[in-house]
Amino acid sequence: MNKLQDILEHRHEYARDWKKRTGGRILGFYDVYFPEEVAYAAGVLPVRILAKHSEDFLTDRLMYGNCYCTRDMLNQFARGDYDYADGIVSVESCQWHYNAFDTTLIEKPELWSHYVFTPDYTDARTSKNVMRSELDLFRRKLGEWTGKEPGDEDLDRAIDVYNRNRQLLRRLYELRKFDGTPISGSEAMDTVLACQVMDKAEANELLEELLEETESRPPREDCVRLMLIGSETYDAALERIVESLGANVVIDDLDNGTGYIMRDVTPQRDRLMAIGMRYLLKPHSALKDNVWRRRPQRIWEFIEDWQADGVIIAKQIYCHPHGSDMYMVWNLLRERNVAFHTFERDTTLPYEETALGIEALINIIKPGMTRLRGQEV
Numbered sequence: 001m002n003k004l005q006d007i008l009e010h011r012h013e014y015a016r017d018w019k020k021r022t023g024g025r026i027l028g029f030y031d032v033y034f035p036e037e038v039a040y041a042a043g044v045l046p047v048r049i050l051a052k053h054s055e056d057f058l059t060d061r062l063m064y065g066n067c068y069c070t071r072d073m074l075n076q077f078a079r080g081d082y083d084y085a086d087g088i089v090s091v092e093s094c095q096w097h098y099n100a101f102d103t104t105l106i107e108k109p110e111l112w113s114h115y116v117f118t119p120d121y122t123d124a125r126t127s128k129n130v131m132r133s134e135l136d137l138f139r140r141k142l143g144e145w146t147g148k149e150p151g152d153e154d155l156d157r158a159i160d161v162y163n164r165n166r167q168l169l170r171r172l173y174e175l176r177k178f179d180g181t182p183i184s185g186s187e188a189m190d191t192v193l194a195c196q197v198m199d200k201a202e203a204n205e206l207l208e209e210l211l212e213e214t215e216s217r218p219p220r221e222d223c224v225r226l227m228l229i230g231s232e233t234y235d236a237a238l239e240r241i242v243e244s245l246g247a248n249v250v251i252d253d254l255d256n257g258t259g260y261i262m263r264d265v266t267p268q269r270d271r272l273m274a275i276g277m278r279y280l281l282k283p284h285s286a287l288k289d290n291v292w293r294r295r296p297q298r299i300w301e302f303i304e305d306w307q308a309d310g311v312i313i314a315k316q317i318y319c320h321p322h323g324s325d326m327y328m329v330w331n332l333l334r335e336r337n338v339a340f341h342t343f344e345r346d347t348t349l350p351y352e353e354t355a356l357g358i359e360a361l362i363n364i365i366k367p368g369m370t371r372l373r374g375q376e377v
């Protein structure tokens with residue numbers, strides 16, 4: 001287990017320790033459209049609220065019909081797992097994220113809270129100005145809360161730290177483009193998730209170390225290379241099942257994967273506009289890819305660039321953004337003769353049931369592969 005994986009596993013302990021060390025405040029957020037840079041510039045640590053399966057006696061009553069990940073976000077607040085969070089913030093995104101935010105505030109009214117409207121029509125002419133004005137309001141609200149409104153120098157520092165983090169994570173993803181990639185899909189996903197729950201400056205130091213170590217590893221045995229598409233995930237359980245079957249997830253189209261690490265903030269004098277543009281132009285989720293439909297082309301480019309032999313589509317039960325976008329993904333994959341397996345996931349991933357479908361996919365792919373028989377096409 002690398003150090004970042006260990007932090008992900010013990011993320012609540014890490015956050016409590018960070019608070020003790022720095023005396024800073026912690027702000028929980030739900031969605032990758034949250035412009036973390038602005039909060040970080042104010043000296044606040046943004047921590048992504050991630051589901052983690054545990055006993056749940058509450059959410060059936062309060063969030064019936066919501067996807068499991070969001071229900072568990074509320075559950076963890078009710079259990080006290082996030083007792084270190086000083087506030088929570090929601091952005092305009094999936095309605096179940098908003099429901100988790102709203103319901104958590106009913107349970108925990110003492111939390112500071114804010115809502116950032118990130119335009120759904122990211123391509124609209126007015127969206128950039130709307131986004132900028134939302135960030136300006138958020139900056140002022142943070143100033144009232146913490147006593148110090150972040151200025152240009154603070155924003156520059158945050159932009160540098162966040163861009164560096166995305167660049168390092170992209171380097172890790174680049175290593176997975178080659179046969180015999182030195183890093184498994186589960187280790188890569190754990191690492192990306194760890195960066196979402198910790199101080200990015202600290203994460204960057206650990207990432208530098210990890211990259212150096214990873215790049216000197218011997219190549220892994222070549223195997224079936226898979227792409228993972230679908231609803232956001234909160235652990236690498238699925239990647240581990242794939243690995244137990246002798247295959248590897250080498251690339252994803254997930255909000256918490258490539259959706260988090262692709263595209264940097266391009267610096268400009270108007271820092272808030274620069275940050276806003278990054279979130280309006282990043283690879284869009286199934287929910288926000290709604291005007292120019294860039295997602296199909298992007299998925300195809302990922303398949304080609306990372307040489308994926310097949311695709312797993314994993315959708316959370318009750319995930320409406322991916323439920324409605326899945327037809328487009330199916331059409332794309334069928335048109336291009338890419339083998340795929342679709343399934344719905346719920347609270348846990350039962351091994352036998354999940355492995356059976358993936359094994360069938362691997363068995364469909366393998367006979368057509370010359371690479372694994374040592375023959376170049």
Ligand code: SF4
Pocket residue numbers: 067068069070094095096097231232316318319320321322
């Ligand atoms: S996008 Fe899907 S998985 Fe994510 S919160 Fe919304 S419904 Fe749940």
